[in-house]
Amino acid sequence: MAPAYKLISFNGGGAAERIRFLFKYGNIDFEDLQTPFGQLPVLEHNGKQINQSVSIARYVAKQVKLAGKDDWENLEIDAIVNTLSDLRARRKKKKALKETVLNETIPYYLTRLDAIVQKNKGHLALGRLTWVDLYFACSVPNYTSFVRNDILSKYPNLKTLQNKVYAISVIKSWIETCPKTEF
Amino acid sequence: MAPAYKLISFNGGGAAERIRFLFKYGNIDFEDLQTPFGQLPVLEHNGKQINQSVSIARYVAKQVKLAGKDDWENLEIDAIVNTLSDLRARRKKKKALKETVLNETIPYYLTRLDAIVQKNKGHLALGRLTWVDLYFACSVPNYTSFVRNDILSKYPNLKTLQNKVYAISVIKSWIETCPKTEF
Numbered sequence: 001m002a003p004a005y006k007l008i009s010f011n012g013g014g015a016a017e018r019i020r021f022l023f024k025y026g027n028i029d030f031e032d033l034q035t036p037f038g039q040l041p042v043l044e045h046n047g048k049q050i051n052q053s054v055s056i057a058r059y060v061a062k063q064v065k066l067a068g069k070d071d072w073e074n075l076e077i078d079a080i081v082n083t084l085s086d087l088r089a090r091r092k093k094k095k096a097l098k099e100t101v102l103n104e105t106i107p108y109y110l111t112r113l114d115a116i117v118q119k120n121k122g123h124l125a126l127g128r129l130t131w132v133d134l135y136f137a138c139s140v141p142n143y144t145s146f147v148r149n150d151i152l153s154k155y156p157n158l159k160t161l162q163n164k165v166y167a168i169s170v171i172k173s174w175i176e177t178c179p180k181t182e183f
Numbered sequence: 184m185a186p187a188y189k190l191i192s193f194n195g196g197g198a199a200e201r202i203r204f205l206f207k208y209g210n211i212d213f214e215d216l217q218t219p220f221g222q223l224p225v226l227e228h229n230g231k232q233i234n235q236s237v238s239i240a241r242y243v244a245k246q247v248k249l250a251g252k253d254d255w256e257n258l259e260i261d262a263i264v265n266t267l268s269d270l271r272a273r274r275k276k277k278k279a280l281k282e283t284v285l286n287e288t289i290p291y292y293l294t295r296l297d298a299i300v301q302k303n304k305g306h307l308a309l310g311r312l313t314w315v316d317l318y319f320a321c322s323v324p325n326y327t328s329f330v331r332n333d334i335l336s337k338y339p340n341l342k343t344l345q346n347k348v349y350a351i352s353v354i355k356s357w358i359e360t361c362p363k364t365e366f
Contacts, residue, residue: 045255046255048255048259050258050259050262051262052261052262052265052266054261054265055258055261055262055264055265056258058257058258058261059254059255059257059258059261062254063254071242071245071246072228072229072231072242074241074242075233075238075239075241075242076231076233078235078237078238078241078242079233079234079235079238081238082235082237082238083235089272
């Protein structure tokens with residue numbers, strides 16, 4: 001039987017990786033199609049297609065029990081997810097000003113996120129593992145490749161969180177087996 | 184008794200208006216504080232504060248029964264919300280190129296959104312009123328003020344939807360009574 005979900009993404013595209021992490025986490029089988037064009041990633045399910053990666057991640061998180069247990073908890077997770085999106089948007093916006101991003105934007109966000117993790121028993125929200133932890137751990141390699149060194153080394157709580165996510169057995173084996181360009 | 188929610192926003196800020204629309208829709212009492220500074224809007228509830236407006240809107244939408252009835256329905260709504268956010272981001276990015284925004288970006292999005300409304304029984308998602316309809320109707324005046332004319336006049340399905348939202352009695356009386364600068 002074909003998997004109930006089909007994920008269509010760019011060859012080597014990073015946005016889909018956040019969704020794969022969640023499917024892997026929950027041992028949900030999905031068809032992983034990669035193409036060189038289009039507005040991607042797209043999730044297909046029961047004949048319907050959706051093309052917004054954060055929304056897809058939020059949906060999959062619910063299926064794999066990494067969402068909040070009520071509306072307010074989901075709001076707390078969402079707020080951190082949006083903060084990560086803000087950081088990504090600011091990095092893009094100031095592409096020409098690498099120094100500004102490196103010396104101001106990234107430290108501004110990571111200092112605050114590190115403090116949040118310290119207060120939240122090692123997690124970004126709710127004091128337990130939620131999808132924003134996976135979302136974060138999955139985004140970090142992009143930041144790292146941008147600044148060409150391990151950016152989290154100055155943020156011990158974030159670094160520990162990243163390692164914690166990478167140590168989840170299904171995520172660990174996914175990272176080890178997936179093509180490097182994918183990540 | 185003090186209201187269970189406090190919404191803290193900029194004087195004249197538009198992002199909070201999307202949240203007010205939802206509180207008004209559901210007849211939920213809230214304290215509406217406006218300040219001239221900070222990362223706003225902020226929603227305060229049970230002593231906790233959250234500062235991401237789209238996440239807040241999603242949460243309030245659930246409280247006023249304008250969300251989907253299951254996870255997939257919420258994904259369908261979210262995807263359209265994110266498309267509206269994309270449009271806003273592109274407008275900002277190309278601030279210097281008003282002509283490009285006016286002649287390319289806005290028509291690209293509005294044509295597609297208009298077609299979606301036509302297919303969805305007059306709504307942006309699920310064929311019925313959801314929070315993305317209110318979110319959209321509330322954002323339109325910003326686009327309009329940017330291009331200085333009624334941008335929706337070329338998009339009859341979107342125009343009808345806007346009018347439908349504005350005709351909801353609680354929204355109608357909110358619009359009529361709120362300070363113009365707020366909108």
